[in-house]
Every structure is written in structure tokens, then in C-alpha cells.
Amino acid sequence: MIMSWRPTYRSSKFRNVYGKVGNREHCFDGVPITKNVHDNHFCAVNSTFLAVVTESAGGGSFIVIPVSQCGRLDSHYPKVCGHQGNVLDIKWNPFFENIIASCSEDTSVRVWEIPEGGLRRNMTEAVLELYGHSRRVGVIEWHPTSSAILFSAGYDYKVLIWNLEIGEPVKMIDCHTDVILSMSFNTDGSLLATSCKDKKLRVIEPRSGAVLQQASCKNHRVNRVVFLGNMKRLLTTGFSRWNTRQIALWDQEDLSMPIMEEDIDGLSGLLFPFYDADTHMLYLAGKGDGNIRYFEITTEKPFLQYLMEFRSPAPQKGLGVMPKHGLDVGACEVYRFYKLVTLKGLIEPISMIVPRRSDTYQEDLYPMTAGTEPALSASEWLSGINRDPVLMSLKEGYQRPNQLVFKAPVKEKKSVVVNGIDLLENVPPRTENELLRMFFRQQDELRRLKEELTIKDVRIRQLELELNNLKNVSPNNV
Numbered sequence: 001m002i003m004s005w006r007p008t009y010r011s012s013k014f015r016n017v018y019g020k021v022g023n024r025e026h027c028f029d030g031v032p033i034t035k036n037v038h039d040n041h042f043c044a045v046n047s048t049f050l051a052v053v054t055e056s057a058g059g060g061s062f063i064v065i066p067v068s069q070c071g072r073l074d075s076h077y078p079k080v081c082g083h084q085g086n087v088l089d090i091k092w093n094p095f096f097e098n099i100i101a102s103c104s105e106d107t108s109v110r111v112w113e114i115p116e117g118g119l120r121r122n123m124t125e126a127v128l129e130l131y132g133h134s135r136r137v138g139v140i141e142w143h144p145t146s147s148a149i150l151f152s153a154g155y156d157y158k159v160l161i162w163n164l165e166i167g168e169p170v171k172m173i174d175c176h177t178d179v180i181l182s183m184s185f186n187t188d189g190s191l192l193a194t195s196c197k198d199k200k201l202r203v204i205e206p207r208s209g210a211v212l213q214q215a216s217c218k219n220h221r222v223n224r225v226v227f228l229g230n231m232k233r234l235l236t237t238g239f240s241r242w243n244t245r246q247i248a249l250w251d252q253e254d255l256s257m258p259i260m261e262e263d264i265d266g267l268s269g270l271l272f273p274f275y276d277a278d279t280h281m282l283y284l285a286g287k288g289d290g291n292i293r294y295f296e297i298t299t300e301k302p303f304l305q306y307l308m309e310f311r312s313p314a315p316q317k318g319l320g321v322m323p324k325h326g327l328d329v330g331a332c333e334v335y336r337f338y339k340l341v342t343l344k345g346l347i348e349p350i351s352m353i354v355p356r357r358s359d360t361y362q363e364d365l366y367p368m369t370a371g372t373e374p375a376l377s378a379s380e381w382l383s384g385i386n387r388d389p390v391l392m393s394l395k396e397g398y399q400r401p402n403q404l405v406f407k408a409p410v411k412e413k414k415s416v417v418v419n420g421i422d423l424l425e426n427v428p429p430r431t432e433n434e435l436l437r438m439f440f441r442q443q444d445e446l447r448r449l450k451e452e453l454t455i456k457d458v459r460i461r462q463l464e465l466e467l468n469n470l471k472n473v474s475p476n477n478v
Contacts, residue, residue: 012305013364014281014296014354017334019310022349028065030073032056033317033342036086038138039181039223039270039287041318043347044090045338047326048097049114052340052347053087054079060087060104066118067326078119080112082126084437084444089140094323095147095374103137106437109152111164132160132169139180144189144370145389148378151192151206153180159194161206163378170382173209175202184234186227187277188375190386191252193234195225201236203252207382215255220248223270227252228297229277233259235297237271237284245271247284249303260303264293274321278369279334281307283352288315292337294352310350314341324369329394332356334365366394 034042034053042053045067053062061081065073085105093099098114110126133154143149148164159173159180178197185192192206201222203213215222223238234250236258244266248258264271269288275281275297282304285292290312296305320338327333328351335352354365371392376385 012296012307014279014294014307014334016355017281017294017307017352018355019292020351020353021312022070022351026070026349028070028073028347029345030075031063031345031347033340033345033347034086035342036088038086038088040089040139041272041320041340042090043318043320043338043340044092044100045320045322045326046092046094046097047323049092049100049118050320050338050347051080051090051092051100052320053090056081059084060102060106062087062090062102064100064114064119069118078122080114080119080123082110082112082124082129083108084440085136088136088138091140091142093142093147094144094370095372097372101140101142101150103140103152105136106441107131107133107136107154109133109137109140109150109160109162111150128164128167130162130167130169132162132172133158139183141183141185143381144185144187145375145387146189146378146381147374149189149381151183153183153194155179159183159192159206163382165378171207171209173204173206175204175209175211176200181222182224182226184226186252187230187370188386188388189381191227193225193227193252195222195236195238201225201234201250201255203234203255207384213253213255215250215258217248220246220258220261222248224273226273226275228275228282229280231297231299233297235273235275235282237273243268245269245286247271247273247304262304272319274319274335274337276335278324278367279365281335281352283335283337285316285319285337287317290315292350310352312339312350314339314344314346314348316340317342324366325372325392325394327394329361329366330359332362332365361395363395368393 031052032055034055044051049064050067051062051064060083061079063077063079083104083106087102087104090102101111103109109130111128113127133156135155137152137154139153141151150162153159157176160169161171163170176196181195183194192204194202199217201215202211204211219241221238222236225234225236228235232252234252236248238246240246245264246261248261250258267286269286272285274283280297282295282297283292292310294307296307317340322336327336332354333351334354337350339348339350368391370389373390375387375390
């Protein structure tokens with residue numbers, strides 16, 4: 001059925017939420033946004049930095065801009081540019097403001113440490129280079145409660161779970177028969193939902209790799225999936241058999257039939273779903289659209305309550321979302337997007353605001369929310385322990401704890417690169433492009449080793465000369 005947009009006057013504090021575009025001085029201008037057509041956001045935001053995948057020759061790169069540094073970007077602004085192929089996804093670690101992961105067509109996943117205040121020069125050295133996929137890597141997701149667990153999904157149809165405390169893959173989930181389109185975790189990270197090009201929606205126990213539930217979607221071609229917090233529900237976006245854009249609601253413990261399906265419109269762009277578990281609001285933004293629709297989700301019928309639509313003439317390529325602790329609670333801001341407008345090289349913030357007159361802290365809009373402290377270590381999670389996120393209050397303004405440091409466990413693992421190359425050599429390239437990438441990577445490695453040898457030769461000669469000098473000097477002293 002086609003969704004009726006007639007307003008229903010059910011009492012809701014979010015009925016009048018409106019979208020407010022940042023003034024020109026709060027936008028980021030002159031950003032060479034990537035022209036890649038891969039269906040991702042190409043944008044990641046936290047309360048300190050905004051990262052955007054950029055157009056670049058010879059390999060893949062992205063830029064990292066301090067969120068407070070709005071305005072026009074210098075054309076020579078430094079980039080993170082270590083990948084040999086296009087960057088397909090970037091995600092900030094939810095617990096460390098300066099740690100970002102990226103994945104690329106060069107088959108690698110990399111973890112970068114951004115210096116305080118942002119980049120002053122191009123960054124080519126990642127703190128971790130993770131090789132394990134045999135084809136390009138399209139999607140990455142951080143675990144929601146452990147700071148050192150990262151998931152990556154490749155075009156080899158595999159999901160790898162990386163333990164960053166040791167810099168190695170610790171599990172391979174091998175149940176998909178085509179490209180994995182999206183991944184989403186439940187609140188404590190004990191379940192993983194995936195959507196796949198094989199038209200199946202899966203709920204997986206990630207540590208064992210067991211598929212707990214699977215839906216073959218005949219009428220609803222699933223594209224993106226998102227867990228709806230602790231509601232035990234999933235929401236998917238996709239297309240109906242008549243090629244209308246559609247959303248469907250599922251019971252995570254029974255995927256035999258969707259609870260409901262709603263047609264949205266007849267446009268062709270992918271629908272990106274964003275869910276805010278604190279307000280139970282769902283935002284739908286179509287790729288190439290200028291508008292964002294928003295709804296309230298309830299556990300009883302009609303399950304989905306249409307609220308309003310934010311409209312804009314400029315089409316969005318992707319959207320980054322500010323974490324809760326980066327919002328302006330004084331302005332009753334409940335969500336903030338960063339919209340990529342490719343044609344203008346522009347990134348504009350869009351604040352979703354609840355109109356209220358009171359100046360006091362709005363307790364009902366800001367319940368305790370997932371904070372910036374991990375609930376458990378990588379080894380605890382891998383051993384089978386589940387813990388809910390460590391919650392924080394947004395009252396009194398947000399103060400970031402300073403005791404968290406990511407550097408120590410990462411720095412020890414520089415040798416992983418060598419393991420990575422060994423691991424890669426065991427995987428035969430499937431295409432000419434992969435063969436070329438592997439060849440160039442090995443050429444780089446050979447060049448680096450030759451340079452190291454030259455430096456060591458020079459050092460040995462210097463030490464030999466110093467030793468001879470000492471020998472010549474010592475008899476005179478006697």
C-alpha cells in the first residue's frame with residue numbers, strides 16, 4: 001500500500017521537529033568530494049572531527065577537518081592518503097575521537113591516528129594495516145561496546161572480525177553468497193544484522209558465525225538494514241516488486257514475514273535509514289534526493305508514525321551523523337546531519353530541532369545515552385561476555401574524559417604489515433586490477449626495504465670509521 005501522508009494528530013513531542021540548515025559560515029566549502037558511485041556515505045563525524053572521502057589521483061584519500069573549523073577549505077589541505085585504491089568507507093571509533101578506520105578497493109582496512117588539532121601535512125602511515133580480504137572491502141563497522149573490535153565486509157562475500165589489540169582477524173563469517181550491502185548491531189553488539197545482494201536479510205551471532213534468522217525477501221528487495229535499539233525489531237529499506245522505494249519492519253526473532261511494509265515513493269535513489277534509539281525517531285534520506293523524511297516508531301500499531309519532511313533543493317550524496325554528545329542541548333537539537341553536496345563541493349550541517357521556549361535542560365528529550373567509554377575489552381567480548389553500553393547524561397554540557405588512550409596497544413603492532421603481505425600472497429588475485437595492485441604494493445615494499453638497506457649500509461660505514469678512529473687514537477693515549 002502507498003503510505004498516506006495525511007497528518008494524524010496523535011500526541012507526540014516530536015510532531016513539530018524541524019530541520020534547520022547551518023548558515024553559510026557554519027558550512028564547509030571547497031571540499032573535493034569523491035565522485036565514486038559506491039552506495040556509502042563517504043562521510044563520518046564525531047564531536048571533534050569531520051572526515052570526508054575526496055577525489056584524488058593515484059589511490060584513495062580522505063580529509064579530516066576539525067568540526068569547529070568551518071568555512072572555505074584551502075586547495076592544498078592535507079589528506080590521509082595511504083590507500084592504493086579508492087576509499088569506500090570511513091568510520092570513527094565511538095570511544096576515541098582521534099581514531100578512524102577506512103577500507104578500500106586495495107583490499108585493505110586501515111586504522112589511523114589523527115593528531116590533536118587535525119592534520120598539518122599529508123598522512124600516509126596508518127597505525128594498523130589489516131590484510132585478510134581477497135577482494136575490495138566495501139563496508140566497515142566498529143563494535144558498539146568494545147573499543148578494539150572492528151568488522152569489515154568485502155566483495156569476497158566474507159565478514160572479518162578484527163581484534164585490534166593484536167592486529168589480526170580472529171573470526172571469518174562466511175554465510176553470504178553475494179556482496180554484503182550493510183551491517184548493523186543491536187545495542188550490546190551481541191547480534192549482527194546484514195543485508196546482502198543475494199536478496200537475503202540475516203541475523204547472525206557474530207562470535208560463532210551462526211545464522212539465527214534468515215529472510216528471503218521476495219516482495220521487498222532489501223538494501224539497508226538497521227536494528228531499532230532494544231525494541232527487538234529491525235527496519236530495512238529497499239524496493240518493492242514494482243520498483244517503488246519501500247521500508248519494512250521485522251521481528252528480529254522471526255524473519256518469516258515482515259510486520260509491515262510501506263511504500264514511500266517511486267524514486268530510484270537508495271534510501272538510507274538513520275535511527276535514534278533515544279527519541280525512537282527514524283530518518284529516511286534518499287541518495288540524490290534533497291529531502292529527509294522523519295517518523296516516530298512505536299511498539300504498537302501503526303508502528304510507524306509519519307512526522308514531517310525536511311526539504312532542500314540540493315541533492316545529497318551522503319550524510320554523516322553527529323554522535324549525541326556533540327549536539328547542542330541548549331537549542332533542543334535532537335539530531336544533526338552533515339550533508340555532502342557534491343556539485344558545490346559543500347558540506348552543510350542540518351540540525352533537527354524540537355521547538356521549545358524553556359531555557360532549562362529538557363530531560364525528556366535527552367535520556368541517558370550511550371557514552372564514550374567502552375563497556376568491555378576485545379578479549380572479554382570474544383570470550384562470550386555481553387554488556388550494555390556505558391551510559392552518560394548530556395546535562396551540564398558534555399565533558400570528554402581524558403583518561404582514555406588508544407595509542408599503547410596499537411603502536412606495538414607495526415609488524416602486522418609484514419604478516420599482512422604474507423597473508424595476501426596466499427590469496428591468488430582474481431582480476432587483472434587486483435594483480436596490478438598486488439604488484440604495485442610489492443614494488444612499494446621492495447623500494448622501502450632497499451631504502452632501509454641503503455640507510456643501514458651508510459650507518460655501518462659510519463660505525464666502522466668511528467671504530468677505526470678509536471683504534472688509531474687509543475695507542476697515543478697510552
